[in-house]
Amino acid sequence: MIKVKGLSHHFVVGKKHKEQRVPVLKDISMSIFEGEIVAIVGKSGSGKSTLLNLISGFMKPTEGMIEINGQKVSAFSEAEWADFRLKHIGFIFQSFQLIPSMTAYSNVELALKIKGTSIDKRRKLVLEVLARVGLKGFEDFYPNELSGGQQQRVGIARALITKPKIILADEPTGSLDSETEQEFLEFIRELNRNEGITFVIITHDMDVAKVAHRKVELMEGSFIERGEIYEVHR
Numbered sequence: 001m002i003k004v005k006g007l008s009h010h011f012v013v014g015k016k017h018k019e020q021r022v023p024v025l026k027d028i029s030m031s032i033f034e035g036e037i038v039a040i041v042g043k044s045g046s047g048k049s050t051l052l053n054l055i056s057g058f059m060k061p062t063e064g065m066i067e068i069n070g071q072k073v074s075a076f077s078e079a080e081w082a083d084f085r086l087k088h089i090g091f092i093f094q095s096f097q098l099i100p101s102m103t104a105y106s107n108v109e110l111a112l113k114i115k116g117t118s119i120d121k122r123r124k125l126v127l128e129v130l131a132r133v134g135l136k137g138f139e140d141f142y143p144n145e146l147s148g149g150q151q152q153r154v155g156i157a158r159a160l161i162t163k164p165k166i167i168l169a170d171e172p173t174g175s176l177d178s179e180t181e182q183e184f185l186e187f188i189r190e191l192n193r194n195e196g197i198t199f200v201i202i203t204h205d206m207d208v209a210k211v212a213h214r215k216v217e218l219m220e221g222s223f224i225e226r227g228e229i230y231e232v233h234r
């Protein structure tokens, strides 16, 4: 479960002695339950990416508390966050963020290397997950030799390789055509249903928001709950 309490964030911009505060999030409290798919929607600039960056520890909140699976992650050091992310959170990005100089195989393998998994086990797990996302035979392809949809699948395989219980996705379908988007959404539902993975998805796209059990809207830095759309499959 992800619990956010009294979360506020502002950026400081401008030159020294002429700094200005840009408030982005104001006193946000919410809970995301295990096994849920939650869509975070809201206008451009409403603070969606900032919220996700705070939940994933890439930024520190100005105020407030974040708890994940009972651990107070907002008090974590950088090193603790890095370790926690590796164990518990997978990420999917709009622009895929694959390393261009590495093959599909190596992109997916990287997190396991960092974790210190043995080479034999890595090979087994990487081949398994690439096959699972429909990329058997594409292991040695570089990102620029793959279509957008295939790159996104490498991105999903990379997110799944550490078997996280939470996946955070920032505009994951923003670079996909509508057919590939539908395949991606179907896969998310399947992962959620079969493995109970919790998804937090930022999106502009109402079709994407429809796969969510719950939609929350960020408006001027505060949340508006939009109610249940689907039942949570546990």
Ligand SMILES: Nc1ncnc2c1ncn2[C@@H]1O[C@H](COP(=O)(O)OP(=O)(O)OP(=O)(O)O)[C@@H](O)[C@H]1O
Pocket: 011, 012, 013, 022, 024, 042, 043, 044, 045, 046, 047, 048, 049, 050, 051
């Ligand atoms: N590093 C930063 N320094 C200063 N201001 C920032 C910084 N990052 C974001 N902001 C500001 O915070 C606000 C929220 O940005 P954020 O990227 O979280 O919005 P968003 O809802 O994800 O937008 P979009 O849908 O366009 O991606 C914006 O007004 C933006 O200008």
